Amino acid sequence: MGLGSWLRKTIGGNAFTPAVHPEEHTDDQPHAVLTISMHLNQCLEVAGTTTFAKDAVAALTDRKGLGERGYYEGQAQLQREPENPVDPQAVAVLVDGEKVGCLPSYAAKDLPLPAGASASVSYQLHVLREQKMLAKAYVWLGDGEPEWAHTRENPPALTSRERINSSHTEKSTMVREAVQGGGERAQQFKRGIVDGAHYLELVEPIKQLKREVRLEEALVLCYKAIEAAEGDAKGDMPAPWYTEQAAIVHRKLGQKDEEIAVLKRWLAHCPKQYRNGSGIAERLAKLEAK
Secondary structure (H helix, E strand, O other), rough: OOOHHHHHHHHOOEEEEEEEEHHHOOOOOEEEEEEEEOOOOOOOOOOOOOOHHHHHHHHHHHHHHOOEOOOOEEEEEEEOOOOOOOOOOEEEEOOOOOOEEEOOHHHHOOOOOOOEEEEEEEEEEEEEOOOEEEEEEEEOOOOOOOOOOOOOOOOOOOHHHHHHHHHHHHHHHHHHHHHOOOHHHHHHHHOEOOOEHHHHHHHHHHHHHHHOHHHHHHHHHHHHHHHHHHHHOOOOOOOOOHHHHHHHHHHHHOOOHHHHHHHHHHHOOOOOOHHHHOHHHHHHHHHOOO
């Protein structure tokens, strides 16, 4: 498969074409240099930054003198690894000759980068040095200046708390933009709003209240979300996660009757074809069998 077909399959759009420049390859060089040119650009997160490549990333961080919240941008090489024992189609990402990760497998599999050639790409690294080093890295496949998803001033979420906040912000932004966009999609999102909040925005608050063992407060949000999910379903299957969370909280509180009632509520709102075999039906059967 050519690069153009690979790109269209992976993210759609126009083709981009690799070109090996003969003047960049001599008998003294073991790898030809592959210059990637494409009309639709792509930013990919590097895999393995904090697992198998963590020592190399830490060494890179030290060499570049990155601070507690460090940022580095430079050049990297992509190189096929046919002898990789885990994945012979893997594509390594190397900086200063050291392997600092791999392309994600879905992208590496069909990338027409032959063994013996390397592709020069832009590389971006974000690190946070706490008790252990946290890091995310990206490569840019494309022409011109990279259009990174994150910048030095707007780094990716690295800590657990940052990831939670980021997820919540993304959901809130999606809801706000959908409602402001008007049309049928706006009406659909409005059906899922109760007391000014869409039920999708209640996932992280419910998780946080459970972590803090504020179970009664978590239940309040669960039931608000259940009501909103029922309104959003319009005869289809309501989102089950909130019912499952309410049942878990009721069980923690020793409220068996309430646990049974919330499970039955979901089943009553669920079309018959989705009831049998659902996790909620199985949970209810086990409860009633006791």
